[in-house]
Structures are given as structure tokens and as C-alpha cells.
Amino acid sequence: MGCDGGTIPKRHELVKGPKKVEKVDKDAELVAQWNYCTLSQEILRRPIVACELGRLYNKDAVIEFLLDKSAEKALGKAASHIKSIKNVTELKLSDNPAWEGDKGNTKGDKHDDLQRARFICPVVGLEMNGRHRFCFLRCCGCVFSERALKEIKAEVCHTCGTAFQEDDVIVLNGTKEDVDVLKTRMEERRLRAKLEKKTKKPKAAESVSKPDVSEATNESSSGKAGKPTCGATKRSIADSEESEAYKSLFTTHSSAKRSKEESAHWVTHTSYCF
Structure with a gap:
């Protein structure tokens, strides 16, 4: 069984040692981080957004993730900190005039320069290819080196x-230390927002209750000044100090009171009754 023809096996063929740790190609890792969406693994295309941890996404992929949070999506862990569309910022990127894309490589016989990036820094002109540290401003979404x-x-x-403030500067695709710092800032920011909401609710309730109290006091004061209260006694016109001619207009006057003999009974006869 084997070793026919005078073949001599070597030691590494017979003895299995520990497996070598596979090293990730740095160039391939940079290309994946800066050219592909972290959530859908598709090529980044406008509108491009970034989260508070500095990761890049396609906006439509984030919207689909928020609408359908299924547990089967393994890549959903990369966006588990995104609770709403407000947690991401749409980026304002500057195009690189030297980038041709796939226009010059239609036949597949041209070498793709991985160092060439689609976007550049509008101030210094550095290309956003992962070799230089880039960041964006959370308040406006502009991207700079x-x-x-x-x-x-x-x-x-x-x-x-x-x-902008120092808290608004977020590093894109930073190191593990950068991500830890951004995560603590994110948690502090969200905790601060919750506390502000709780303090605003009692103030809003007070502002709603104050007009009701003022209206009630105004009504009570107006009732005291002009309109009689419910407990006030009613005075009869007969007991008033008005003239007799004025009193005779009302049914409570003595002239309006007649006996049964004095009151007449009116009977109408029509031809329809017969």
C-alpha cells in the first residue's frame, strides 16, 4: 500500500503537526472594508452611510435590516447597535478624478490598482483607500482625512x-482601540439623550396643566364679578320694585290669574269632524 517504485516519504507527510494560522491578506482586507458594505457585502454605492462606530454601509441595506431583523442573518451582528435610521449619517464624499473604475478593464486583461480609490480628501487630496486614516463629522456628514x-x-x-465638537469626529474603519472609544462615546450620547427626554416630559406636563388652572381661576373670577353663582336665590317679579304696568306683562301678576268661571272654553267646529 503506497511507497511503490522506491518512493521515500518525508516526515511532514507522515507526522501531522499543528495547523498553521492562516494570515489575512492586508490588501484584501482593506479592499473589503473600504469598497464593500459591512452589512450586505455588496459594493458601496451612493447613498453611503456610516454608523457611530465608523463602519460603512449602503443606505438601502440599513433600511432593509431595520425593517426585517431576522435572527438568521449572521451579518446582522455588525449592525446590532443600529436601532433606527437616525443612528447612521449619510456621508458627503468627494470623487477621485483619477479613478476610472471598471471602464478600462472591460476585457479583464488589465491590472487593477488596489491603491486607487473612488474618493479622496477634499482638503489634502489623499485617497480614501485605507492607507490613510479618514474620519467624518457626525453633525454634517462631510468626510476628511x-x-x-x-x-x-x-x-x-x-x-x-x-x-462641530470633538465628540462629532468619528474615525472610519478604525482600529480596535478606536472602536472601543467610539463605543463608549455612543453609549454616553444615548444615555444623555434618554435623560433629556425624561426631563422634558415633566416640563411638558406642567406647561399643559398651567393654562387649565389659569382658565379655571379666570372663570371663577368672572363668575363672581358678573354672572350669579348656582347657589344664588331667585327673586320673584311680583316682589320686585317695578311698576304695575311692567308686572302685568308676566303670568305671575294678579291680573293674569283668573278663576275657572271666568276662563272661557274655546271649541272649534269644522266640517271634517262630521
């Missing part, structure tokens, strides 16, 4: 002029 924010320090966005 980290070098641009460090070299040109400003409190407003370089493109649209929107004011």
Missing part, C-alpha cells in the same frame, strides 16, 4: 462651515 483636521485646525467644517 485625519491629516487635514490636524494640519488645518478649525471649529467649523472645511466644506460646509458647520460648527
Whole structure:
């Protein structure tokens, strides 16, 4: 059985040692992070959004995920922190004029340059291919390289002029340490939003109850001033100090009271009765 023809087996063929750990190709990993949606694994296409942890998604994939959260989707764990469409920001990306896409490789005989990216930094001109750190502003969605924010320090966005704070800067596809920092910021931000909602509800209830109290006080004061209250006694016209001519207009006057003998009985006869 085997070893026929004078073949001599080697040690690694007979003895099985520990399996070598497969190393992920860094270039392939960068291409997957910066060119494909984290949720659907499809090519990124506008509108492109990013979450609070700096991951890139197609907007339609996020909407489908929010509408259909099935447990069978293994990739749903990558977007488990997205509870609503408000948790993602639509990115304003600057196109790279040197990027041709698949136009020049229709026959498949051209080498694809993985270093060439679809988008660039509008300030410095660095390509967004994963070799340089990029970030976006959560308040407006503009995307810049980290070098641009460090070299040109400003409190407003370089493109649209929107004011931002340090908490609004989110690193795209950052390291594990970057993701941990962004996760703590996200949790603090959401906790702060819940506390603000709880404080606003009692204030809204007070503002609704105050007009009711003021209306009740106004009605009571107006009732005291002009209209008689329910417990007030009614005065008879006969006991009033008006003239007799005025009193005779009412049925309570003595002239309106007649005896049965004085009152007449009116009977009408018509031809229809016979």
C-alpha cells in the first residue's frame, strides 16, 4: 500500500503537526472594508452611510435590516447597535478624478490598482483607500482625512462651515482601540439623550396643566364679578320694585290669574269632524 517504485516519504507527510494560522491578506482586507458594505457585502454605492462606530454601509441595506431583523442573518451582528435610521449619517464624499473604475478593464486583461480609490480628501487630496486614516463629522456628514483636521485646525467644517465638537469626529474603519472609544462615546450620547427626554416630559406636563388652572381661576373670577353663582336665590317679579304696568306683562301678576268661571272654553267646529 503506497511507497511503490522506491518512493521515500518525508516526515511532514507522515507526522501531522499543528495547523498553521492562516494570515489575512492586508490588501484584501482593506479592499473589503473600504469598497464593500459591512452589512450586505455588496459594493458601496451612493447613498453611503456610516454608523457611530465608523463602519460603512449602503443606505438601502440599513433600511432593509431595520425593517426585517431576522435572527438568521449572521451579518446582522455588525449592525446590532443600529436601532433606527437616525443612528447612521449619510456621508458627503468627494470623487477621485483619477479613478476610472471598471471602464478600462472591460476585457479583464488589465491590472487593477488596489491603491486607487473612488474618493479622496477634499482638503489634502489623499485617497480614501485605507492607507490613510479618514474620519467624518457626525453633525454634517462631510468626510476628511485625519491629516487635514490636524494640519488645518478649525471649529467649523472645511466644506460646509458647520460648527462641530470633538465628540462629532468619528474615525472610519478604525482600529480596535478606536472602536472601543467610539463605543463608549455612543453609549454616553444615548444615555444623555434618554435623560433629556425624561426631563422634558415633566416640563411638558406642567406647561399643559398651567393654562387649565389659569382658565379655571379666570372663570371663577368672572363668575363672581358678573354672572350669579348656582347657589344664588331667585327673586320673584311680583316682589320686585317695578311698576304695575311692567308686572302685568308676566303670568305671575294678579291680573293674569283668573278663576275657572271666568276662563272661557274655546271649541272649534269644522266640517271634517262630521
